[in-house]
Amino acid sequence: MDIKQICQDAKQASRGLALLPAEQKNRALENLADWLVSHIDPITTANQQDVADGREAGLTDALIDRLTLTPARIEGMAADLRHVISLSDPVGEVFEEETLENGLSLRKQRIPLGVLAVIYESRPNVTVDVAALALKSGNAVILRGGSETIRSNRVLVGGIHQALEAAGISPDVVQFIDDPDRALVNQLLKMHDFVDMLIPRGGVGLHRFCRENSSIPVITGGIGICHLFVDESANLEKSLPLIRNAKIQRPTVCNSLDTVLVHRKLAADFIPRLVDYLKKDGVTFRVDADFLKDSNLANDDSVQAARPDDFDTEWLSLVLGIKVVDGLEAALVHIAAHSTGHSDGILTENAEHAARFTNEVDSAAVYVNASTRFTDGSQFGLGAEVAISTQRLHARGPMALRELTTYKWVAQGDYLVRK
Numbered sequence: 001m002d003i004k005q006i007c008q009d010a011k012q013a014s015r016g017l018a019l020l021p022a023e024q025k026n027r028a029l030e031n032l033a034d035w036l037v038s039h040i041d042p043i044t045t046a047n048q049q050d051v052a053d054g055r056e057a058g059l060t061d062a063l064i065d066r067l068t069l070t071p072a073r074i075e076g077m078a079a080d081l082r083h084v085i086s087l088s089d090p091v092g093e094v095f096e097e098e099t100l101e102n103g104l105s106l107r108k109q110r111i112p113l114g115v116l117a118v119i120y121e122s123r124p125n126v127t128v129d130v131a132a133l134a135l136k137s138g139n140a141v142i143l144r145g146g147s148e149t150i151r152s153n154r155v156l157v158g159g160i161h162q163a164l165e166a167a168g169i170s171p172d173v174v175q176f177i178d179d180p181d182r183a184l185v186n187q188l189l190k191m192h193d194f195v196d197m198l199i200p201r202g203g204v205g206l207h208r209f210c211r212e213n214s215s216i217p218v219i220t221g222g223i224g225i226c227h228l229f230v231d232e233s234a235n236l237e238k239s240l241p242l243i244r245n246a247k248i249q250r251p252t253v254c255n256s257l258d259t260v261l262v263h264r265k266l267a268a269d270f271i272p273r274l275v276d277y278l279k280k281d282g283v284t285f286r287v288d289a290d291f292l293k294d295s296n297l298a299n300d301d302s303v304q305a306a307r308p309d310d311f312d313t314e315w316l317s318l319v320l321g322i323k324v325v326d327g328l329e330a331a332l333v334h335i336a337a338h339s340t341g342h343s344d345g346i347l348t349e350n351a352e353h354a355a356r357f358t359n360e361v362d363s364a365a366v367y368v369n370a371s372t373r374f375t376d377g378s379q380f381g382l383g384a385e386v387a388i389s390t391q392r393l394h395a396r397g398p399m400a401l402r403e404l405t406t407y408k409w410v411a412q413g414d415y416l417v418r419k
């Protein structure tokens with residue numbers, strides 16, 4: 001596989017993309033949504049082979065869940081595409097306009113970044129989400145999905161290419177690295193002449209590898225060690241189902257809850273209630289060892305004493321860390337030390353505490369009385385996301401259409417000269 005050729009083709013294809021009318025891009029996305037719902041059988045057949053191989057290779061339940069496509073999930077992918085279609089085209093959008101005293105009129109106008117390369121986990125819906133957002137934002141894209149999902153991705157990319165061609169768009173705008181050899185990733189990271197932005201979604205090893213080897217600017221879709229702090233004033237009746245949602249709705253994804261911090265004044269009453277409430281769903285707990293010494297919970301089969309590194313663990317499963325903190329200040333200190341800057345929240349009835357939490361916690365998404373599971377492009381009304389950025393430049397949280405653009409200054413005068 002010739003990585004340089006793939007990158008050159010993407011660059012070439014990206015040139016006309018910025019000028020494509022929104023209707024034509026939407027037509028391709030409409031074709032793709034129709035294709036998905038009419039090809040559920042071949043997609044699930046390929047996916048079942050990936051899942052079977054994955055099981056044989058010993059993938060965890062969490063990874064198998066990520067890998068699996070069901071008819072409902074495929075219909076969900078089509079629904080997300082229709083949402084992306086309904087969003088306005090960011091390309092050409094004008095923002096921040098002003099006319100200077102000298103008569104020079106200035107505006108910022110959105111343009112695509114150019115060519116994106118996205119390295120992502122074995123989660124085949126991401127193939128469609130990324131291709132759709134790249135196309136609608138006028139970018140070409142090079143896809144490098146997880147090796148365990150290569151069969152599903154081959155079928156999906158075939159559908160994407162058909163959808164593009166039927167709308168009169170070159171299939172070269174979506175390139176696919178159809179070979180799991182990691183040496184090819186290394187080659188890709190050096191293609192700064194053709195690729196404008198690299199987005200690695202995945203774990204720490206991937207991020208380090210990209211940071212150390214990429215000559216292309218990188219935006220990281222990072223890991224999520226997510227917290228909820230139960231403040232003294234929280235409504236506990238309402239907190240229980242919210243924590244349950246954050247933990248169990250889809251425990252294998254990056255925005256699911258890892259650690260609950262409980263105000264010391266609530267701990268004796270609330271922690272046993274929380275354990276009782278969640279263990280029916282199969283949740284097991286790593287509870288603050290000091291708290292456990294004086295608690296009947298020490299005899300509960302679902303509970304273990306937390307080890308220090310448990311609070312630096314992204315569980316991606318039905319394990320939940322529980323730690324007792326003295327109050328808001330201690331919760332802020334814990335989150336500053338252990339959060340990965342993805343999604344953290346406070347449950348409180350105290351407006352001052354809520355404001356302090358949202359001002360001081362430096363994560364891509366901060367929540368008051370809402371589940372961390374909302375950190376998702378679709379949930380935020382963006383249609384989908386290319387990744388959830390956990391770094392500071394230039395986008396944070398779910399990255400969708402606008403985050404895949406940059407801008408140019410457009411300046412207009414009346415034959416104006418600088419004095």
Ligand SMILES: NC(=O)C1=CN([C@@H]2O[C@H](COP(=O)(O)OP(=O)(O)OC[C@H]3O[C@@H](n4cnc5c(N)ncnc54)[C@H](OP(=O)(O)O)[C@@H]3O)[C@@H](O)[C@H]2O)C=CC1
Pocket residue numbers: 119120121122144145146147148180182185186201202203204205206209220221222223224253254255314386387388389390
């Ligand atoms: N914030 C976000 O947007 C997202 C965050 N995540 C986070 O990702 C983590 C787990 O995902 P997981 O599936 O294990 O991700 P991995 O990091 O193991 O894999 C993701 C992709 O990176 C590739 N990769 C990994 N390491 C290297 C390397 N050293 N060189 C070249 N390619 C590499 C993999 O390829 P190969 O197939 O060869 O292994 C795969 O394509 C979780 O922590 C989760 O929170 C996941 C998705 C989105």
Ligand SMILES: N[C@@H](CCC(=O)OP(=O)(O)O)C(=O)O
Pocket residue numbers: 066121123252253254255373375376377385388
């Ligand atoms: N978009 C997701 C979360 C982000 C994501 O893809 O996470 P992961 O499963 O860790 O790859 C969701 O909540 O559905």
